[in-house]
Amino acid sequence: MARTDARILLREAAGLSDIAIAAYGERALEPAHATRYAEWLARREAGEPVAYILGWREFYGRRFALSPATLIPRPDTEVLVETALACLQAVSTPRIADLGTGSGAIAVTLALERPDAEVWATDFSPAALAMAARNAQSLGARLTTREGSWLAPLAGARFHAIVSNPPYIVAGDPHLTQGDLRFEPATALASGADGLDDIRSIVRDASAHLHDGGWLLMEHGYDQAAAVRALLAAGGFGDVQSWRDLAGIERVSGGRLPG
Numbered sequence: 001m002a003r004t005d006a007r008i009l010l011r012e013a014a015g016l017s018d019i020a021i022a023a024y025g026e027r028a029l030e031p032a033h034a035t036r037y038a039e040w041l042a043r044r045e046a047g048e049p050v051a052y053i054l055g056w057r058e059f060y061g062r063r064f065a066l067s068p069a070t071l072i073p074r075p076d077t078e079v080l081v082e083t084a085l086a087c088l089q090a091v092s093t094p095r096i097a098d099l100g101t102g103s104g105a106i107a108v109t110l111a112l113e114r115p116d117a118e119v120w121a122t123d124f125s126p127a128a129l130a131m132a133a134r135n136a137q138s139l140g141a142r143l144t145t146r147e148g149s150w151l152a153p154l155a156g157a158r159f160h161a162i163v164s165n166p167p168y169i170v171a172g173d174p175h176l177t178q179g180d181l182r183f184e185p186a187t188a189l190a191s192g193a194d195g196l197d198d199i200r201s202i203v204r205d206a207s208a209h210l211h212d213g214g215w216l217l218m219e220h221g222y223d224q225a226a227a228v229r230a231l232l233a234a235g236g237f238g239d240v241q242s243w244r245d246l247a248g249i250e251r252v253s254g255g256r257l258p259g
Contacts, residue, residue: 005044005050006041006044008050008054009037009040009041009044009050009053009054010037012040012054013029013033013036013037013040014029014030014033014037015033040053047179047180047182047183048183049072049180049183049184051066051072051180052066052067052068052072052183055067057072057073057103057105059073059075059077059078059105059109060078060081060105060109060113062108062109062112062139064103064104064105064108064135064139065103065131065134065135065138066103066131067127067131068183068184068185069125069127069128069131069185070102070103070125070127070128070131070185070188071102071103071165071184071185071188071189072180072184073102073103073105075246076219076245076246076247076249076251077105077106077165077219079219079243079244079245079246079251079252080106080163080165080217080218080219080251080252081106081109081110081113081163083217083243083252083254084096084110084161084163084215084217085110085113085114087161087215087217087254087256088114088117088160088161088215091160092116093116093117093118094114094116094117094118094159094160094161095117095118095119095120095157095158095159095160095161095211096110096114096117096118096119096120096159096160096161096162096163097119097120097121097122097151097154097157097159097161097162097163097209098110098119098120098121098122098163098164099122099150099151099162099163099164099166099202100122100123100124100150100164100165100166100167100188100198101121101122101123101128101129101132101145102123102128102131102132102165102188103128103131103132103135104121104131104132104133104135104136104143105135106163106165107119107120107121107132107136107141107143108132108135108136108139108141108143110163111136111141111142111143112139112140112141115142118142118144119141119142119143119144120143120144120145120146120154120157120159121143121144121145121146122145122146122147122148122149122150122151122152122153122154123145123147124147124148124149124187125185125187126147129145129147132145133145150164150166150198150201150202150205151202151205151206151208151209154209157209158209158210158211158214159209159210159211159214160210160211160213160214160215161210161214161215161216161217162202162206162209162210162214162215162216162217163217163218164202164217164218164219165218165219166191166198166199166202166218166219167187167188167189167190167191167195167198168191168195168196168198168199168219168220168221168224169189169190169191169195169221170190170192170193170194170195171190171191171192171193171195172190173190173195176189176190194227195221195224196220196224196227196228196231199218199220199224199228199231200231202216202218203216203231203232203235203237204235206235207235207236207237207257210257211257212257212258212259213256213257213258213259214256214257215254215255215256215257216232216237216254216255216256216257217252217253217254218252218253218254219251219252220251220252220253222249222250222251225242225250225253228242228253229241229242229253229255232253232254232255233255235255236257236258237254237255237256237257237258238255238256238257238258239255239256240253240254240255241253241254241255242254
């Protein structure tokens with residue numbers, strides 16, 4: 001177990017700051033804190049992600065509650081949020097849909113960064129939608145939730161942007177049995193023989209739910225940008241492009257509905 005993880009768990013178990021831990025490392029923990037810390041260390045040594053042990057993960061500078069029913073938000077996904085905000089900069093009171101919202105990290109962040117927006121969030125998991133609604137309430141965001149797979153709950157509705165961080169790992173990839181991925185919901189990770197089944201479905205159906213000039217923006221794997229751009233172009237989208245994460249990897253691709 002990494003020393004960083006141990007320090008984070010100690011800080012949260014004892015309610016101490018990093019400065020206090022560094023300055024007073026010789027002090028004994030209170031019994032209740034020591035018991036909690038020992039339990040958390042055992043869970044982490046068994047491989048459980050720190051985010052699930054603590055029940056939260058920071059995203060875009062905010063703390064989002066989590067459960068094993070939801071994917072753990074990653075910093076790379078902030079690129080999707082930033083891209084959506086940039087694409088919608090000139091749109092007044094935009095309508096935005098986040099597909100497969102999970103904890104609601106993307107949808108809630110967009111709602112808070114654009115208070116004038118109407119943001120919808122869909123997920124086929126009732127537990128995930130409940131977590132998204134909980135995060136929206138605790139962080140003060142207005143969010144409309146709809147249960148169902150991808151665009152199915154959006155019947156009759158149109159948006160200025162549809163965003164999604166769908167599953168995109170190749171089914172059977174050995175990474176699915178390693179590290180934190182072992183504990184995350186499989187339905188939020190893998191998507192067919194090339195990892196693109198869900199992205200294909202979203203591209204196929206998105207046009208019917210976008211205003212003219214509306215954007216479809218999706219996160220994908222490190223080596224999938226060209227394939228996703230091809231799907232978008234074949235689906236009739238224009239201005240097709242990709243955006244890079246902090247590591248320089250093409251992490252988000254999208255296109256704009258003509259009109």
